[in-house]
Amino acid sequence: MTEQSVPLTPARQTPVLETRGICKSFGALRASREISLDLRPGEIHAIIGPNGAGKSTLIAQICGTLKPDAGSVHLLGRDVTHQATRMRARAGLGRTFQISSLAMDDTVLQNAVLGALGASGRPWRFWKDALHDRTLTETAEEALLRVGLEDLARQRTAELSHGQRRQLEVAVALTLRPKALVMDEPMAGMGPEGSRLLTGFLDQLRQEAPILLVEHDMDAVFSLADRISVLVYGEVIATGSVEEIRANAAVREAYLGDEA
Amino acid sequence: MIRETHVNAFTLALFVAIPLWAVMADEPFTITLMTRAAVFAIAAIGLNVALGLGGLVSLGHAVFFGLGGYAMGILAHHAQTYTALAEWPLLIEGTKSMPVIWLTAIAVSSLAALAIGILSLRTAGVYFIMITLAFGQMFFFFAISWSEYGGEDGLSIYVRNGFPGLNTLDPIQFYGLCLALLCLVLVFVWRLAKSPFGLALNAARQAPVRVETVGLDPARLRLVAFVLSGAIAGLAGALFADLNRFVSPVMFSWQTSGEIMIFVILGGVGRLFGPVVGALVFVALEHWLGELSEFWHIYLGLLLLLIVLFGRGGLIGMVSGREAVHD
Numbered sequence: 245m246t247e248q249s250v251p252l253t254p255a256r257q258t259p260v261l262e263t264r265g266i267c268k269s270f271g272a273l274r275a276s277r278e279i280s281l282d283l284r285p286g287e288i289h290a291i292i293g294p295n296g297a298g299k300s301t302l303i304a305q306i307c308g309t310l311k312p313d314a315g316s317v318h319l320l321g322r323d324v325t326h327q328a329t330r331m332r333a334r335a336g337l338g339r340t341f342q343i344s345s346l347a348m349d350d351t352v353l354q355n356a357v358l359g360a361l362g363a364s365g366r367p368w369r370f371w372k373d374a375l376h377d378r379t380l381t382e383t384a385e386e387a388l389l390r391v392g393l394e395d396l397a398r399q400r401t402a403e404l405s406h407g408q409r410r411q412l413e414v415a416v417a418l419t420l421r422p423k424a425l426v427m428d429e430p431m432a433g434m435g436p437e438g439s440r441l442l443t444g445f446l447d448q449l450r451q452e453a454p455i456l457l458v459e460h461d462m463d464a465v466f467s468l469a470d471r472i473s474v475l476v477y478g479e480v481i482a483t484g485s486v487e488e489i490r491a492n493a494a495v496r497e498a499y500l501g502d503e504a
Numbered sequence: 505m506i507r508e509t510h511v512n513a514f515t516l517a518l519f520v521a522i523p524l525w526a527v528m529a530d531e532p533f534t535i536t537l538m539t540r541a542a543v544f545a546i547a548a549i550g551l552n553v554a555l556g557l558g559g560l561v562s563l564g565h566a567v568f569f570g571l572g573g574y575a576m577g578i579l580a581h582h583a584q585t586y587t588a589l590a591e592w593p594l595l596i597e598g599t600k601s602m603p604v605i606w607l608t609a610i611a612v613s614s615l616a617a618l619a620i621g622i623l624s625l626r627t628a629g630v631y632f633i634m635i636t637l638a639f640g641q642m643f644f645f646f647a648i649s650w651s652e653y654g655g656e657d658g659l660s661i662y663v664r665n666g667f668p669g670l671n672t673l674d675p676i677q678f679y680g681l682c683l684a685l686l687c688l689v690l691v692f693v694w695r696l697a698k699s700p701f702g703l704a705l706n707a708a709r710q711a712p713v714r715v716e717t718v719g720l721d722p723a724r725l726r727l728v729a730f731v732l733s734g735a736i737a738g739l740a741g742a743l744f745a746d747l748n749r750f751v752s753p754v755m756f757s758w759q760t761s762g763e764i765m766i767f768v769i770l771g772g773v774g775r776l777f778g779p780v781v782g783a784l785v786f787v788a789l790e791h792w793l794g795e796l797s798e799f800w801h802i803y804l805g806l807l808l809l810l811i812v813l814f815g816r817g818g819l820i821g822m823v824s825g826r827e828a829v830h831d
Contacts, residue, residue, distance in 0.1 A: 333719035347710040362718025367704045374700040
């Protein structure tokens with residue numbers, strides 16, 4: 245299944261998320277070189293590349309924590325290059341982090357309610373108990389149920405295992421009802437069983453929100469991705485289906501080695 | 505381990521029982537000490553909103569405490585000298601009414617906190633500490649040079665301000681007023697910590713990036729917390745001035761900022777009753793150790809050292825362990 249052979253309806257052709265020629269340098273280091281890629285409805289687009297290839301820099305620019313030197317970022321057809329992270333989140337961009345970024349002293353439920361609160365856009369309420377606000381807790385509990393953390397809702401987040409924190413990251417992103425998801429190594433540090441469960445979950449999720457997936461776990465990437473882009477030295481050297489990437493000589497040389 | 509709610513209830517019981525005993529034993533000075541503790545507790549609860557919930561280490565809360573004090577001092581000064589505070593464009597007269605003074609103190613200190621917050625919250629960590637400290641010093645020296653209101657000597661108010669239906673000159677009645685305000689502030693902050701705003705502020709302290717990725721603005725949450733914090737400290741300042749019937753630039757000094765922070769750390773940062781326990785213990789030590797030695801701060805220093813080194817949750821943390829997860 246090559247890109248050309250997929251029958252594209254007009255709706256499928258409109259990318260949900262797109263970067264157009266973004267460049268970013270840190271001194272002499274060119275971390276992003278004219279990166280143009282897109283995320284289409286219903287797909288998982290994986291970004292792979294060796295350490296130091298510029299994956300984190302790319303994600304930071306897509307999510308708004310870094311501003312590109314040149315080029316633009318588009319979300320649902322709108323130019324968001326100059327929008328802050330929180331504006332992109334409100335526009336429907338969900339994100340999970342490579343290193344879990346959660347309120348560790350709070351409960352699992354509180355973290356999920358935070359997401360629902362962000363989605364509601366109404367944090368300026370100073371009296372009513374947030375955990376007694378049905379509209380917030382229902383959204384939060386539904387998200388926890390979907391990732392399988394419903395039984396741990398009252399647990400302190402710091403007491404969760406590494407894999408469970410990853411699940412919670414996904415749940416918080418889901419409370420935003422995202423139109424697109426950017427996931428930075430969701431499988432990292434997970435056991436084989438956790439990895440398998442999460443793979444199954446992401447497989448279902450792509451219909452609801454397409455996923456830009458940065459991942460080192462090649463089994464997961466190859467089993468999930470509709471398309472793969474390979475990033476080396478800040479440059480996309482190839483984009484294509486799993487088969488195309490496996491067969492690509494430049495990719496094999498630069499990155500995959502014997503693994504493929 | 506004793507449950508934190510039991511420690512809180514016990515503390516509140518002390519704030520009721522000790523003054524009642526003092527009335528019966530005819531010990532008005534003890535009532536004054538308890539009033540001092542209640543007022544310090546309110547100031548420290550204010551700081552705890554910024555420090556405990558927001559993670560903002562402000563060494564400038566004397567600004568708000570002092571502004572509250574001077575709001576009382578200036579209004580009452582004009583009332584007792586029968587002069588107008590301003591004649592143009594509006595005629596503003598002084599007042600001896602506590603509710604009006606309190607509202608003025610809250611409004612003035614909120615505005616100051618808004619301005620200082622907008623400027624200082626651009627920084628974090630040690631720079632934030634230094635900037636808040638610098639603002640404190642600016643107000644301190646301004647008050648010293650403001651000769652119209654007593655300059656270095658401060659302002660004396662001869663008769664305590666009034667509250668409808670109460671004789672505020674009676675120590676126990678004034679104490680009752682302060683205790684009622686302490687309880688109101690406690691209820692407000694208790695709700696605040698659990699509210700949607702409190703949840704977001706709490707998360708902004710622990711994981712600011714997360715808060716941003718769910719579409720909220722950590723900087724704005726912190727600013728609002730800083731303003732609320734300043735407003736509460738301002739109210740305490742007005743009460744403190746009324747307790748002493750005197751305001752002076754000392755209220756603006758960095759030592760005052762430091763003491764308010766000591767109350768919070770002593771009792772337990774981020775805990776509802778931490779500042780209350782801290783203020784009560786501080787006033788007790790100040791009284792008892794102060795009788796033993798002029799240099800009682802040495803012992804206070806030792807106690808603080810022990811608490812910071814061994815009981816990271818303050819006195820409440822030492823008694824009841826780690827904070828229970830709120831449901």
